[in-house]
Amino acid sequence: MATRFSDFDRSFSVFDELRRRMDRIWDDYDTDAPDLGFQASSSWPRVNVTDAGSALVFRADVPGIAEKDFHVTVTQDGLTLAGERKTTAPEGYSTQRQERPAAKFSRSWTLPYKVDAEKTSATLKDGVLTITLAKAAEAQPRQITVRAQA
Amino acid sequence: MNTAIRPSTNPSPERVEQRAPTVQPFVDVYESPNELLLWADVPGATREGVQVHVDKGQLTLTARRADVAGEVAAGARAVQTEARTYDYCRVFSVPAGIDASKIEAELSSGVLKVRLPKSEALRPRRIEVKAS
Numbered sequence: 001m002a003t004r005f006s007d008f009d010r011s012f013s014v015f016d017e018l019r020r021r022m023d024r025i026w027d028d029y030d031t032d033a034p035d036l037g038f039q040a041s042s043s044w045p046r047v048n049v050t051d052a053g054s055a056l057v058f059r060a061d062v063p064g065i066a067e068k069d070f071h072v073t074v075t076q077d078g079l080t081l082a083g084e085r086k087t088t089a090p091e092g093y094s095t096q097r098q099e100r101p102a103a104k105f106s107r108s109w110t111l112p113y114k115v116d117a118e119k120t121s122a123t124l125k126d127g128v129l130t131i132t133l134a135k136a137a138e139a140q141p142r143q144i145t146v147r148a149q150a
Numbered sequence: 151m152n153t154a155i156r157p158s159t160n161p162s163p164e165r166v167e168q169r170a171p172t173v174q175p176f177v178d179v180y181e182s183p184n185e186l187l188l189w190a191d192v193p194g195a196t197r198e199g200v201q202v203h204v205d206k207g208q209l210t211l212t213a214r215r216a217d218v219a220g221e222v223a224a225g226a227r228a229v230q231t232e233a234r235t236y237d238y239c240r241v242f243s244v245p246a247g248i249d250a251s252k253i254e255a256e257l258s259s260g261v262l263k264v265r266l267p268k269s270e271a272l273r274p275r276r277i278e279v280k281a282s
Binding site for chain 2: 020048051056059062063064065087092095099100101112127
């Protein structure tokens, strides 16, 4: 006695699914950022990296993962983000539709700057993990004052 | 930004007013004899930004990412962009036999969990056999 629960307008659902996947693929290749040795990839979770001047900020979309299920490792010039997400049906329920990816992941980056591993923070909020890596003193941007010579 | 040439991912632009563009969240649906569960991945969405709307047999999920505006803070530079921080929108048709007045939703660490109880008539019932 299955109660079907379908996307609106079932006849187009195949196209919807196709479009959804195509959109994800475009997202994979369509990046404004210059290539700094980071690789665009379709791996899960998706991670955005920004350079905020004094720090590198990694933001990963990781819905449905508890903080204890992450392993974040920082060295002077590398970052590894590992964890696991299970998307099994709750006890007593059968699966009718399964799109959310289950993933056991480990992603590593070679950092373009030396970072101060002591001043690293990682916070999880609304399913987004933010890792802030403070750049080491010698990698901080520095303003040089130009002095006119008499 | 070259979002202008990208096809809109909005599944129902005439039905739901929102910021464009949006992305359709990944959804799992689970079923038990008493109810359906619909779980959608909406990382970055806050409780205030989530709307679950049922009307004329259609269930519309919209969720605003709180971090869209702050995607790249002032003075920051994007180094790697894998995920666009779009708002979420997706429309489902609700099957017959769902008690629309009892639909509940909660947001838990980036996952929107919608509970759709089946109406009494659809639930399995155990019939007592009486001895005569």
